[in-house]
Amino acid sequence: MLWFSFQSLVCITSFFLQHAASAQHHRHDHLHVLRSGNGGIYNYTNGNNSLASALELGLGSGGCPASQSYDDGRSPFLVNGQNYRIFRSVKDFGAKGDGETDDTDAFNRAISDQSRMGGGKGRAGTTGQPALIYIPSGTYIISSTVQLWVGTQIIGDVLEPPVIKASSIMRNGTQLISAFDFALQSTTNFYIGIRNIVLDSTDVASNKTIFCLNWAVSQATNLLNVNFTMPRDSQHIGIEMDGGNSGGGSGLFMGDLAFSGGLIGLYYNNQQYALKNLRFDNVKTAIAVKHAFTVTMQDIYCTNVEICVDAGMNDVSGGSISLLDSVCDSCGVMVNASTSIMLENLETHNSGPIIRVNGQAKLIPDLWGKSYVLGNVDRGNGSMIPATNGSLIRPIQRDDSLVDENGRYFTKSQPQYANLPLYAFASVKDAGAAGDGVTDDTQAIQQALLANANCNKVTFFPYGVYVVTDTLYVPPGSRLVGQVLSVITASGLRFANEDDPQPMIQVGKPGEKGVAEFSDLLFSVADILPGLIVVEVSMAGEQQGDVSFHNVHYRIGGARDSLLQTSCQEVSKPCKAAFMVIHLKETSSIYIENSWLWTADHDLDDSYNQQIGTGRGLYSVSKGPTWLLGTGSEHHTLYAYQFENAKNVYAAMMQVESPYWQPSPRAPAPWVPDAVTWNDPDFSSCQQNVSQCYMQWALRILGDDTDGLHLYGMAFWVFFNGPNYGSCAGPNGSCQINIVELDDELESDNDVALYNLNTKSVVNMITDSDGTVLATQDKNSGSWGGVVVAYRDF
Template identity: 45%
Template structure:
């Protein structure tokens, strides 16, 4: 049945489940406990094995362990031998996976580890977790991650950062730990960069233990550190690198260890060996002095009779069978439920031939990543793009929340905008998406899988996500994927989705743990956007682009100025490694805060790289038209000649910033109003 053909939900009612051997799970499997009273899975004293819960599917590579979830559980190893190494969860997974609302209970001063990723992976998000006791809370050995709202209490080492290129730790609390983050013990790779923001350390000997960036041959970009708003009490040392104490006490501002670019500064930047910057946060993004966060809603405060199964509404049949057009009745039920009920979409594929309108007052929950899939002629015209799912109308205000849904296309539809968000909330988080993703091709149930078989890449969808100027939305754990391979069969697809995420919002946007991959023109495009927080973003360019590829960007698309499309006029007519998708474009705008970008180019036409110095792609990201108050922390690239182009001029090169998975810059502050004017260790 492939990766997506047989989804499973394993539900645990409240209670304590005594376990004597390892639980092995698989892709497309979701372990869910009762959020009202989380069930406990308890390892017996005679447990047979070294891993309690193995969520890594060995039938797949770790980088293809997709669509997996664990939530609302307590994992307890307190009865097992504290002197024996023991792992509560192997979480060597990748995108579209959710680990949330789980407590890991381990014996104090034991050899137990809560979560580890020993086989690697390409992760996006985990959060709202608690670790008690144990030797290690999280042993991170993964390409990139957003780790949000996690507590470590009495854990010897909260986080062992064995390997990772763009890791963001947000809203972390270390209490009674020896070490908060230990980044000195290598796994199968290096540590590129990590950020610790809006966090607290109490009674900790060392908050961050790192390697030095100074080597016999100079400095390296590896081990770049950004600490932003850290409160400490009864803490010995804040940052130790290579045995040298670089920082003590709290960090009320932003502290940087790594390469930095400032307005009016050196052409190749400067190396910050521990520099504090005064940064300004937009009040529209902040709650209680921290960037706003919100746990995935469980709706446990509502009664069962306030939940409506969309397949069980008398007079409005909805099938979700991948065969029936459900458009009319979905819209009728959503309109009726607005402000009155939570709408539950049981697992299935819901075909729609027209826009699904999500009105204010909507709360929508899927099951094992329910799919909403576009079909029909209304989505077929590239010159007149049309939204499949539309959240509110411009100017509307209220609640619209979506959890556990996949947005996809059932056919080749060059005019389809998969999701458009127009509305804002009265309060932060009123409009939000959690564990909701995009997929174009690569799976059963879509004509894209079978129709896009070579030649010029087929124009399968116009745009994945559009956040319009009137929107305000909190997004957590989202993967926008144009298929680079087939999850379910062996079709060698050649697919082109025009665009990834177009962000024009101005009223407050949070992108926490997002990834957009393999889209033709760009992955992220911020056009006149204001008040945007990004906490870890990851992308790859289309594998078929570059030297000898079947098309050069913008082909096969015609740039559309109404959607802020790049024209690639900066490239020569026949320069395929220049005419590759931008990872991110920032055009004008203000109050933009980006933490932890991981942008990876692997191929030229699914082959080795043919660019200068072995690079695959000329340019990674660009800044246009002088945005203001732009703070870009920990920009990481792979296979890119130039990391950042600023109004047509090369600002940051890969060669000048080696480290990470190619190159890394800890601080890009050329549009932040922070100039290269120094007073001791503080930059203004």
């Protein structure tokens, strides 16, 4: 165990317990954007939506031991990794942060020390060498690109975010920071994060093209609480997404970002994303879309910009954009469009038109409390209406439980607990947990959770792999925090019986209410466990978002921390690795932001074949409210998302890939569906004996008690048929017949709305439960194959 001085302890608990934009500090109020009481103009405040203020209650005294140490964590599956350092301060590598010294080399040494290299090559694999690069307060001069590798997390001081300042001698075309690990494809750049820093290019000549950040990354990445400061009327760009020939990536979420000055704030080039709480001030174009299949934007604030969202640049066509709950003040135009657009709850002040389509302004005076669509619209009865010139539609009724006091969808910033004293944190290693990937840590972690909830302490998991062999009960009052995605993994006979599946993580019990916050964690499966539900949530909060998961991801196989990596290789015989990933029970209410439910399609650390057949992705019977922002659910056998009699759901961007090995074997194999207990699909509607009909549903919405499901932005992709990346062999070269199923009992009063549904390589985009086809890809061409801008009763 590594011991630290008091000063280091204070630093470390401030750094690796970083959790998004909830910090409070008088010098950096501009990083935290909230809205004013009239539902309109935003203002700046040092508050936040995270409800973390509950933590400011006095800590328990009697029976609450002081924390003994803060371990830097270990990477247990790294060969000869006993002395490997996860936590690294740039100042330990020579950085000065004095605003004068060139600190470029020091930054790159901190990132690459101990043989860290592109693609996790050598002894590490992708997952073996995580690194938390801490940047204390100061101004750091950078003259050439700071290069990140997969598994790198950059975290600045949350109370005084450091300034990473481009040197005046920086060359034209330089990226200040590049998060694109060029040894990999952009679509496999996982586990990279940046938060709590300022990227400043104001010392570089305005006529140079400078990129503050290259963010060509994919799932399980984390970009939040970053300020981009550029000279006005310059050629500088805040974020680009340039992965070379591999494109801009396949991401899920970014949020709590601020941009000032420059030519473009966000130069978007990615398959799909959810963007939340982005502020632009005096930027020529706030968001310029170079390429997007679908992107959902909410809480976008543009002030003194020419174009807030340019979705029509470079003749971009085919993709889809949803823009919600956003404000333009002194803008030339709010949205420039030439593609599938859904606009809802927008407000402008002293601005030009809300939308311009193919160069023509649409005379829409106001969209506050209204909805507008451009593209293919379905009334929900199979009748398609082309809205190629745009159309106002009846707005949906948002339930009060889902929205804030101004009628916007509620959001919550990832808590960072910056206000808390050192004694408010307790490491699970103080309770005896080893995190070595071998020791059974169940009892130690359970004791820590119970004690820390009782004492209002944050439970900290230093990086490691924590093996649990029984259900961990997470009581009200819990706050769990990892370090560079600490791993908790299930093992043992408790999770072996598929007829009696059990959760590894049980969040509360039915009827319980309170706070349960999870952040910077990764849940895994150590062995073939057909009776495992990875996470089960029964609890709700007293307040909106009390139960929340931020930057929490799921990995089933594909890494050295799991026997699945080597046990599930036989072609056409996928192993039943886990029963279900997430189960949201009736009494639950949860806020999930930035979460990837991944059954491995490839090996991250070695080159073993991965034939893994997780049963189910996310299954919700919750009465709500439920918020899903920037989630992905990939490669599960029966379905990715299933809602049964669920109520009051808001989802911003849901991304799905079908299992690469399907339809060999055909679903439901290797599972036997249980329609009575779990309402599993049995694929009995596949009448024509076409193999591509027997594949994972991306989305099922079932039950005539369903009410208030509002889904914005769906990216449902199918790439292959059969093992070894077999080419698509369905009708007319398609990969899959059906992908979305709606209960045939659903009616208009069920209030189900699907906005910007995007599909690739499917025949039928939407069918009902009796097999009736409601929308086909060939009649709704666009995006990566098909796109329906709105499917609902009007």
